[in-house]
Amino acid sequence: MTLLSDIISASAHLHNSNHLPSDEYDRRIRELVEYFRRLQSTKALDSFASDGTFLSNFDPVIDSIPYLFVLRVQIQKAQEINTNVLPADLRPSGKLWTCAAHFLTNFDGVQVRYAGREWRLLVELVGQASQAASMASRLFFQSYSGSIANLTLLQPLLGAKLVRDAMLRLDPSCAVFTSSHLLLVRLCLQAKAYSCALPVLDKQIFHFPISQGRAFSGPSALCADHASSVSFMTEASGVSSKLSYRDYLQYFLYGGMVYMALKEWRNALHFLGIVISAPSTNPVSLIMVEAYKKWVLVGLLEKGKLCSPPSITTPHVVKVYQSLARPYIILAHAFEHGDLKRLDAEIDAGKGVWCADNNFGLVSQVVGAFFSQTVIKLGKTFAALTVADLSKQVFPSPVCADVTRSAVSSLIISRALNATLVQTKDHAESSMLRFSSIHSLPRLSYESDLQSQLKQEMRIMEALVINLGETNNNLGLSDEYVDSLHKGQVWSGSNEVNPIVGGEAGLEMDEDLMGDMS
Amino acid sequence: MDTTLPDASGSSRADMDAALEANTAVTAPRAGVLVKVEEAPKFDLDTYIANYTGRTRYDRLYLIGTCSPLLSTDALKAAIAEARSSKDVSRYERAVRALAEVAPNDPDASLDAAWVQETTRYVQTQTERLEHELRGYKNNLIKESIRMGHEDLGNHHYETGDLAAASKAYSRMRDYCTTPNHITSMLFKMVNVATERGDWMSVQSNVHRLRNSQSKPDDAAKNLSKITAASALSQMHQGSYLEAANSFLSIPPDLGDNYNEVITPNDVAVYGGLCALASMDRDDLQKNVLDSQTFRNFLELEPHIRRAIAFFCNFKFRQCLDILEAYRPDYLLDIHLQRHIPQLYKRIRTKSIEQYMIPFSRVTLDSMAKIFAPTIVGGEAHPTDISSPFVQELVGLIQDGVLNARIDLEKGLLVSNQIDLRAEVQRTTLESLREFNEEAHWRILHAAVLEAGLEVKPEKGEGSGLGKAGRFPRGSGRD
Numbered sequence: 001m002t003l004l005s006d007i008i009s010a011s012a013h014l015h016n017s018n019h020l021p022s023d024e025y026d027r028r029i030r031e032l033v034e035y036f037r038r039l040q041s042t043k044a045l046d047s048f049a050s051d052g053t054f055l056s057n058f059d060p061v062i063d064s065i066p067y068l069f070v071l072r073v074q075i076q077k078a079q080e081i082n083t084n085v086l087p088a089d090l091r092p093s094g095k096l097w098t099c100a101a102h103f104l105t106n107f108d109g110v111q112v113r114y115a116g117r118e119w120r121l122l123v124e125l126v127g128q129a130s131q132a133a134s135m136a137s138r139l140f141f142q143s144y145s146g147s148i149a150n151l152t153l154l155q156p157l158l159g160a161k162l163v164r165d166a167m168l169r170l171d172p173s174c175a176v177f178t179s180s181h182l183l184l185v186r187l188c189l190q191a192k193a194y195s196c197a198l199p200v201l202d203k204q205i206f207h208f209p210i211s212q213g214r215a216f217s218g219p220s221a222l223c224a225d226h227a228s229s230v231s232f233m234t235e236a237s238g239v240s241s242k243l244s245y246r247d248y249l250q251y252f253l254y255g256g257m258v259y260m261a262l263k264e265w266r267n268a269l270h271f272l273g274i275v276i277s278a279p280s281t282n283p284v285s286l287i288m289v290e291a292y293k294k295w296v297l298v299g300l301l302e303k304g305k306l307c308s309p310p311s312i313t314t315p316h317v318v319k320v321y322q323s324l325a326r327p328y329i330i331l332a333h334a335f336e337h338g339d340l341k342r343l344d345a346e347i348d349a350g351k352g353v354w355c356a357d358n359n360f361g362l363v364s365q366v367v368g369a370f371f372s373q374t375v376i377k378l379g380k381t382f383a384a385l386t387v388a389d390l391s392k393q394v395f396p397s398p399v400c401a402d403v404t405r406s407a408v409s410s411l412i413i414s415r416a417l418n419a420t421l422v423q424t425k426d427h428a429e430s431s432m433l434r435f436s437s438i439h440s441l442p443r444l445s446y447e448s449d450l451q452s453q454l455k456q457e458m459r460i461m462e463a464l465v466i467n468l469g470e471t472n473n474n475l476g477l478s479d480e481y482v483d484s485l486h487k488g489q490v491w492s493g494s495n496e497v498n499p500i501v502g503g504e505a506g507l508e509m510d511e512d513l514m515g516d517m518s
Numbered sequence: 519m520d521t522t523l524p525d526a527s528g529s530s531r532a533d534m535d536a537a538l539e540a541n542t543a544v545t546a547p548r549a550g551v552l553v554k555v556e557e558a559p560k561f562d563l564d565t566y567i568a569n570y571t572g573r574t575r576y577d578r579l580y581l582i583g584t585c586s587p588l589l590s591t592d593a594l595k596a597a598i599a600e601a602r603s604s605k606d607v608s609r610y611e612r613a614v615r616a617l618a619e620v621a622p623n624d625p626d627a628s629l630d631a632a633w634v635q636e637t638t639r640y641v642q643t644q645t646e647r648l649e650h651e652l653r654g655y656k657n658n659l660i661k662e663s664i665r666m667g668h669e670d671l672g673n674h675h676y677e678t679g680d681l682a683a684a685s686k687a688y689s690r691m692r693d694y695c696t697t698p699n700h701i702t703s704m705l706f707k708m709v710n711v712a713t714e715r716g717d718w719m720s721v722q723s724n725v726h727r728l729r730n731s732q733s734k735p736d737d738a739a740k741n742l743s744k745i746t747a748a749s750a751l752s753q754m755h756q757g758s759y760l761e762a763a764n765s766f767l768s769i770p771p772d773l774g775d776n777y778n779e780v781i782t783p784n785d786v787a788v789y790g791g792l793c794a795l796a797s798m799d800r801d802d803l804q805k806n807v808l809d810s811q812t813f814r815n816f817l818e819l820e821p822h823i824r825r826a827i828a829f830f831c832n833f834k835f836r837q838c839l840d841i842l843e844a845y846r847p848d849y850l851l852d853i854h855l856q857r858h859i860p861q862l863y864k865r866i867r868t869k870s871i872e873q874y875m876i877p878f879s880r881v882t883l884d885s886m887a888k889i890f891a892p893t894i895v896g897g898e899a900h901p902t903d904i905s906s907p908f909v910q911e912l913v914g915l916i917q918d919g920v921l922n923a924r925i926d927l928e929k930g931l932l933v934s935n936q937i938d939l940r941a942e943v944q945r946t947t948l949e950s951l952r953e954f955n956e957e958a959h960w961r962i963l964h965a966a967v968l969e970a971g972l973e974v975k976p977e978k979g980e981g982s983g984l985g986k987a988g989r990f991p992r993g994s995g996r997d
Contacts (some may be wrong), residue, residue, distance in 0.1 A: 206962055208970035245972045270956050277960055279967055280974035288974070310960050381916045383926035383933050389904045422928075432928045450944050457951045464958050471962055475969055 004057065007066055010035055029065070033114045036069040060103045064111040067103055068118050071096070075125065090129045092158050100126055104166040112170055117238025119170065120180065123163055127183045130159025131190065156191035160184060164200055174203035175467060176233040178240035181205075182247050185254040194261045201255050201267075204460070206467035208243065209235045210474065249275050249287040256294065260362065265302035272298060276321070277310040284320045290357070292321040296328040297362040304373040306332035327353045331363070335370055338377075341396045343370055371407060372416050379419065379435035387421075387431050408433060553856060555586045557847040563592055572779030573676075573714060574853070576600045576609055582851050583616055589851075590620045598626050606679040607637050641678050648674055665694035669704075676711060685711045685720075698733035702741060705731065709748050713780055721752040743773035747781050751854060754789060759862065760797035766790030767806055771815040781854075787816040789855065791823035795830060795838075796865040800873060804831050835870040836889045842866065871912075872920055875934060883909065883930045 010032055055074070058067040075096055078087040089096040100122060112119045163184045167174060174181075181200065188197035233239050256271035275291035292309070299307035306329065309318055322329060327350040334342045347354075347363055354360040374394050378385070391404035411417040422432040475481055563582070567575055576597055583593035594617040601610035611629065618627040652667035672687035688708050695701045705728045712720040728745045731738075750765030769786055781789075794807050807813060807827055817824040822841050829838035842863060849855045855862075871890060875881065891908040903909065904927060912932065915921045923934045967973055 204959055206959075207966050208972060210970060243970070243972060245967075245974045248967070248972065249974075266952075270959070273956065273960055274963055277964065278974055279964055281976075283974060283976050285974045310957070312960060312964055379924075381913055381924060383924040383931070384928040385904065385925070386927065389927065392904075434928065435924070450948065453948055454944075454951070457948065457955060460955050461951070461958075464955060464962065468958070468962055471965055471969070475965065478969060 004054075008057065010066075029111060029114050032065055036065060036115075040069060040073065055099055060106040061108060064103075064108040065115055068107070068112070068115055068122065071099055071103060072118055072122065074099075075122075086125075086129050086132050090125065091133045092130060097126075097129065101162055104162045104169075107166070107169060109170050109172075113232050113237065113239075116233075119166075120178075120239055120241065123166055123180050124183065126162050127159050127187055130156050130162075131187065156187045157193045157196065160187035160191055160193060160196050163187060164196060167200060170239070171233060174200055175206045175463075176240075177205045177208050177243070177248055177251065178233065179243065179247060180240070182251045182254070185251060185258060188258060189254055192261075194258045197255070197258050198262075201258060201271075204463060204467075206463075206471065207233075207474075208248070209233050209237075209240050245278070245285065246287065249278060249285055249291075253287055253291050253294075256291065256298075260294070260298060265298050268298050269295065269302055269307070273310045276317075277313040280314060280317055282316075284317050288317070289321060289324050293325045293328050293357055293359060294362065296325060296332050297359060297366060300332055300335050300366050301362070301369045304369065305336055331366070335366065338374065339396075340370065340374075340394070343367070372411050375408065375411060375417060379417070382435065384432055384434040387433055390433055405431060553585050553850055555847045555850045556588075558588050559586065559848045559851055560845065561848055563589055563596070567596065569775075569782045569784065570778050572710075573604075574779055576604075576606075576613075577714070578853050580609075580613060580616070581853050581856070583613070583620075585856075586847075586851055587620075591617070591624065594620065595624070595626055602630075602633065605637055605641055605677050607634055607641070608679050610634065610637075641674075644674055645671075661694045661696060665691050665696075665700065668694065669707075672707065676707075681711055681715050685715070698731055699737065701731050702728060702733055702737065706741075706744070710779060713748065713751070716755075718752040718755045721748055722756075725749040725752065740772075743770045744777045746770070747773060747777055747786065750786075750789070751781060754793055754858065755854070757858075757861070759793045759865070763790060763793035763797050764806075766793060767810060767813050769812070769816070771812050783816050784819045785852070785854070787813075787820040787823055788849070788852075790816065791820070791827060792842075792849075792855070792862050792866075795827060795842075796862045796869065799869075800831050803827055830866075830870065830873075833874070835874055836892070839867065839870065839890070868915060868920060871915065875921060875923060875932065878934065879936070880926075880931045880933045883912075883925070883932055886912075886932060 055067065055070055058070070060067045075090060078089050078096060079085060081087070087096075088094055090100075091097060104123070104126065107119075163180060167178075167180050167184065184200055185197050188194060252271045252274045256268045256275070259265070259268035259271060272291045272295040275288055276295055278285075278288060280288075295309070296306060299305065309321065327346075331343070331346045331350065334346045344367070347367070350363075351360075354363045371394065375390070378390065378393060387405050387408065388401055390408070391399050391401060394404070405421070408417070408419075409421055412419055412421065417435075419433055419435045422434055567579060570578060579593045579597035579600060583590045583597055586593070594613055597613040598610065598617065601613050611634070614627060614629050617624060621627055648667070648671045652664070652671060655663035655667045668687050668691040672684045672691070675681070675684035675687055685708060688704055688711065691700075691704045695704060705724050709721055709724045709728070712718070712724065725745055725748050728741065733741070746765055746769045750762050750769065753762035753765055766786055766789055769790075773783055773786065775782070790813065791807065794803060798806065807817075808824070808831065822845065826838045826841040829835070829841070846859065846863070849859050867890070871886075874886070874889070887906075887908050891911075909925065912921065912925060916923060916925070921932075923932050925931075926933050
């Protein structure tokens with residue numbers, strides 16, 4: 001039991017340390033982490049591994065690091081005993097699961113920065129466990145009817161919520177991309193719990209973990225208050241596993257799909273735009289092509305036209321898209337042309353393509369969007385017209401007036417269309433659709449709505465400016481920049497200022513002088 | 519006196535020009551689809567044709583003869599007489615063929631074989647004689663003689679209807695012209711040939727050369743009216759009606775009967791008036807057409823055009839359109855206007871609907887239909903129904919963005935769109951803000967990806983991977 005008191009006294013160093021200067025705190029916490037890593041490697045902690053009550057000695061709010069390490073050891077032990085990566089205790093409602101959930105919802109964000117790798121492994125385990133549990137129950141309940149499916153969806157949702165809360169706890173701005181991001185959206189998509197991912201998705205990503213050598217390593221310690229999370233979410237901290245281009249492409253594609261499921265087309269377009277415009281040395285990833293296909297369809301749904309890829313997309317990539325997503329582009333042209341017959345024919349002809357790409361759901365929504373777009377366009381020509389006339393304008397073949405009326409009224413109810421339906425007195429005639437002009441809008445609610453939207457955009461812009469400065473700073477300290485600065489100076493001679501770099505070359509001059517002296 | 523050409527060019531250049539012209543030449547006035555004008559025109563054929571001289575007389579008569587069933591016999595007989603008095607066999611044959619279709623029993627409807635043979639032989643010997651003479655002049659190396667030789671040959675070809683050869687001969691004169699007068703006369707001949715061939719690009723370029731020619735101020739002033747008229751005509755034929763209108767309006771009144779082989783002062787009034795109506799708004803019409811001192815002289819010749827423009831300026835669109843409608847057959851029988859009348863009338867109509875709408879915020883469709891579609895009001899049960907041609911016309915105009923208004927079919931109104939500036943500004947602000955934010959985020963991420971070295975690149979020793987991402991076989995696999 002001496003070990004226990006050792007641990008408690010070691011971690012007690014950190015208690016009530018709020019008043020400490022941050023470098024002192026930094027030193028102590030580093031020592032503590034070192035101590036635990038040492039204990040772990042010497043297997044000194046193994047004696048507590050099967051002691052279920054041991055964890056209750058610690059409160060994750062203040063003793064995050066001991067709790068995390070002990071939990072790790074206990075999980076490892078359970079894995080060894082059961083010779084299974086995901087022992088029953090770790091499954092939802094298992095003993096270890098409860099501890100992990102307790103930790104992930106309560107840990108101290110600053111302390112965990114020092115044990116990023118252990119934190120990530122725990123998050124990944126939780127994700128895997130909930131996923132595996134749903135798999136198993138799906139197999140188990142296979143013979144039962146579909147109502148069980150809801151139950152199997154519940155378990156990835158449990159994991160997703162934990163992962164999301166843990167991520168937000170560690171880094172409230174969520175501006176640095178980590179492998180947990182991908183894990184989260186994947187879990188949410190599996191659980192069909194789309195809005196669960198929103199708190200993270202709505203936070204814009206600006207950075208990727210950068211390696212320690214390149215990170216701008218100021219004197220500030222990890223625990224200090226950082227303006228941006230990029231300074232403690234580094235590659236060395238282990239918060240994220242090693243990333244490849246595929247990870248972030250998948251994340252943004254999946255994120256776009258989450259927004260699509262929630263019918264937030266604009267955000268979906270933004271996410272897909274990130275994937276489409278991803279920089280590429282030469283090859284094109286199929287994830288990007290996949291995203292482009294969805295981009296075309298979502299563009300039709302949101303804007304009613306074929307959106308061109310973001311301006312930063314490299315031209316050769318655009319060419320590849322155009323040849324690989326041919327059916328989608330043809331479909332978009334049919335949509336823009338405003339010919340329902342042709343659109344239907346295109347959709348029929350490409351049925352195999354949509355199904356193979358798993359885009360059939362989107363394509364079937366395109367028809368509905370076509371109707372609403374046409375009706376909105378008619379609103380620019382007519383101030384009022386009968387529903388019968390309207391259906392003549394929209395549908396090439398005669399359609400029952402009731403069908404049109406119900407379609408129009410659902411448009412009005414969903415606020416896609418700003419109009420009113422008026423029942424004329426004699427019922428022989430069909431009812432009258434009156435498009436409202438901008439004047440007759442309910443001014444007050446409209447204005448306040450607009451104001452809040454403007455405010456939100458302003459917040460986004462402020463975040464953009466801050467992170468732009470951050471990015472600029474990081475780029476300015478990168479090896480490539482210094483190299484090119486150096487080259488520029490060599491080319492332009494000693495007494496001329498490099499026109500590309502401009503006045504900022506002053507810093508480099510000093511270094512050169514030093515070089516000459518040595 | 520030593521003069522250079524406006525655009526100095528060697529003989530090879532002249533040949534090239536001629537060859538080019540031969541290729542691009544279009545006999546547009548005759549090649550187009552035939553228009554049949556059933557209504558009787560207001561003019562009298564004899565007095566009408568008496569206004570013109572030269573080869574255009576035949577062209578005009580032939581056009582009237584083929585397009586107007588009422589006048590066809592008279593016009594074609596006159597055309598045959600015209601052709602027989604010249605040396606143009608092909609024209610004679612064409613007129614006789616046309617007459618045989620309308621009036622097979624007419625004595626003139628059969629070919630006079632003896633005349634044809636005689637004229638053909640005469641033309642042939644004449645051509646040979648002139649070419650022989652020209653060769654002689656060339657051997658003697660006397661510039662003036664060579665020039666005249668070319669001119670004679672060109673005139674001969676022009677009279678006998680070989681327009682391509684004529685323009686070739688005229689363009690060869692260029693190297694032998696010694697005075698500015700020679701140059702202008704040569705260029706005028708080329709303009710005439712090009713006008714008859716319907717080669718308006720060539721008319722335009724020759725007009726340009728004429729403007730730049732360094733002739734004496736007196737001569738230049740004398741020629742100015744003709745030059746402007748030719749240029750205006752070619753602009754009208756190229757469909758740039760506003761430029762054409764301005765050119766017509768700037769023709770000096772001393773044009774008189776000097777240019778009757780192409781255009782009469784009456785034509786200037788009609789062409790200019792219609793082009794102006796089709797392209798200018800009310801203020802410009804009042805200022806540039808009705809109040810113009812120079813154009814007044816022309817307008818007096820065609821008072822109905824003057825009245826139409828005045829009605830247009832005074833918001834009396836019905837009367838204006840009525841006048842134009844009454845004269846439509848006349849204009850359809852005009853050799854230059856025929857192709858442009860549908861387009862010009864459509865523009866005038868569109869413009870009057872547009873102008874009519876300006877002072878109102880809402881107009882009943884009935885009152886508009888009374889002005890712009892009286893036949894529909896009289897003829898149909900629901901003149902303002904959605905399927906009526908007038909409403910469809912309005913729909914087309916709105917969708918083309920000409921009319922900034924919306925149709926209210928319940929109350930039968932045309933309501934002009936009032937833009938709420940405040941809402942508009944709010945909307946555009948929000949939109950541009952969003953676009954900026956999106957773009958900026960894309961770019962920041964782009965930079966971040968590059969900084970982290972995560973750009974998409976080929977991976978060594980990788981198979982098909984997860985099936986999600988694979989290498990795209992493009993270019994060399996450089997890493």
